[in-house]
Structures are given as C-alpha cells and as structure tokens.
Amino acid sequence: MAKITVNGKPQELESATTLARLIALNNIVQPDMVSVQLNEEFVQRERYEDTALKDGDEVDFLYFMGGGRC
C-alpha cells in the first residue's frame, strides 16, 4: 500500500502503481490534455508507463483552461 497525494487530496494505492495506472484510476477524461507533476517535477508523457509511485509521492494533474476573453 502506498499513500500518495493527488491534487492535494490523499489517495491510497496498491504498491507499484504506475503514473499511467493512476491516470486511469482517476478517470482522467483526456489524459493527453493534462500536464502531470510528480513531486514538483514535470513528467514527460512517454515516462508515465514506467514511473512507479511510492509512499509520500505528490501528484498534481494540471488542466488546460482557455477561457477569459470570450
């Protein structure tokens, strides 16, 4: 079991969960449209599959937000 933080909220994971799996678990609708930070470092999209999460990790999903002038 690993206890991590996702967008500021605690989440418990089975050990050896990858970032790719976490994205699926969190029902991210358009994974291509999300930037992922792991412990304040950006993770390249191609690294999602081989990035395993460990206890205490902090993950942030950053979403595109385009409005303003409209």
Added chain:
Amino acid sequence: MDFTEDQINRYSRHILLQDVGVEGQEKISRGKVLVVGAGGLGAPVAFYLAAAGVGNIGIIDGDVVDLSNLQRQIIHFTPDVGKPKVISAKEKINRLNPDVQVTTYQTLLTAENAPEVIRSYDFVVDGTDNFPVKFLINDACVMQGKPFSHGGILRFDGQTLTYAPGAACYRCLFHAPPPPNAVPTCSQAGVLGAIAGMLGTIQAAEALKYLTGVGELLTNKLLSFNAKTMDFRTIKTKRSDKCPVCGAHPTITQLIDYEQAACDIADRKKH
C-alpha cells in the same frame, strides 16, 4: 512626480498602505500595462488598473461587444453592443480615471504584431480566450524577458500564474496548445460570470504588485480554484529544463500563429 491634491485624495487608500505609500503610487502612475483581450478577464483587469491609476494601459482586442458578453464583461454596457470592445473599454476608463492614458489596438495579437505591441509595456496581462494567443503571449514575453500574468477560466474554474524571467513559463507547464476543440472554450462550455471577476482581480493585483515591487508574485506557482467548493490551491512549479521556449535548448525561437479552432473563428465572426 508631483501629485495634485485631487490625486492624493483619489489614491489615498493606496498611499495609506505602508508597503505602497506615495512612492508606490508613483510607480503605479508611471506604470505601463498591456491587457490582451477586453473580455471576461480583461474587463476587471482594465477597470482595476484604471482605478489604481496605472499611467498607461494598452488594450488589444479585435472584437465588438455582443449581448452575450455582458453577463461578465463588466466594462461594457448595454448601449455598447456592436461597438468595438477597445473603444467601449477606453470610454469607461476615461470616465473612471482621466489620469490614465489608454492606447487601443483594434486587432488580434499575432506573431507579426506581438513583439512591437508588447515591447513598450512593463507588464502584460493575458485575458484571452484561446490557446493560440495564450502561447503567443507566453513566447513573446519569454523572448523579451517581459513579465506577464496568465489567466484561464472555464465553467466554475479558474487558473493563473505569473511569469517573470527565470521563473516557470506557461510552456513549462503546458508544452503546446491542445488540438483545436480538444478543450472547450467558455463560448462552448459556459462560465459563471463572477469567476471572470475573481480571476481578473487576481491578475490586476499581480500587475500592481509587479509595478510597486510589493510582496511575492505568483511565480513558480499555479493558482487554481473551483467556485463550486471555493477551494483555492497553489501548486508549486519549477522552470523546466526541457521547456521548448525557456529551457536549456529552446526549439522555439520564433513566434508561432497556431491555427484557431474552426468553430472559434466561426463564433467570432458571428459575434
């Protein structure tokens, strides 16, 4: 700069602030801020900067006021429908504060005009509704070492960050614009009008903080909020070495006009 008695009175609540004072107000009065987009975000930004007495406010927007804008674009009034947004905004600013010089650009910001338009300003505020221009503002500002405030709103959410040379830029967080129509715009998905005010006033505060040097800017941070829960979150970020524009080996060395989403353009023509 010598303030008149009226000016001292007008700006007294700034001058009273220990961190601002007469000196800080002078910096505001000498300040030049460009507001890109005179819409949901640009309206509160321009209003508050004008009230604050920012000496020179530039506003760039190619659109005219539409009835559907008035739910949130508070600088435009009902009789302004059909009027160019930059003219409508300038008229209100002049009435609010005659100390402010307003420069209007009734056009879209493009790769061609961006460097020239941005150059003479101290700070740029992104109040645009589309990703091509958001990335254009970022790249143009990074290339000129110009600080700017990014802002985005959608439905009940808002996000903002401030760029200053050396800090994370918008591209550090989001490498490239999403494909056209992958992310809905407010005109497609809607937005709670007051969200525009919540985010725009944060952006205006960042501009005033930059001009006066008071406090800490939202650099290396992404502030986001959701108005349904009123949860505000600040995520720490860092400049990315792999950033295509501000990283160690930039691959973007020229400004790019990304293609607009087709429906956005159709929408714009309709307005």
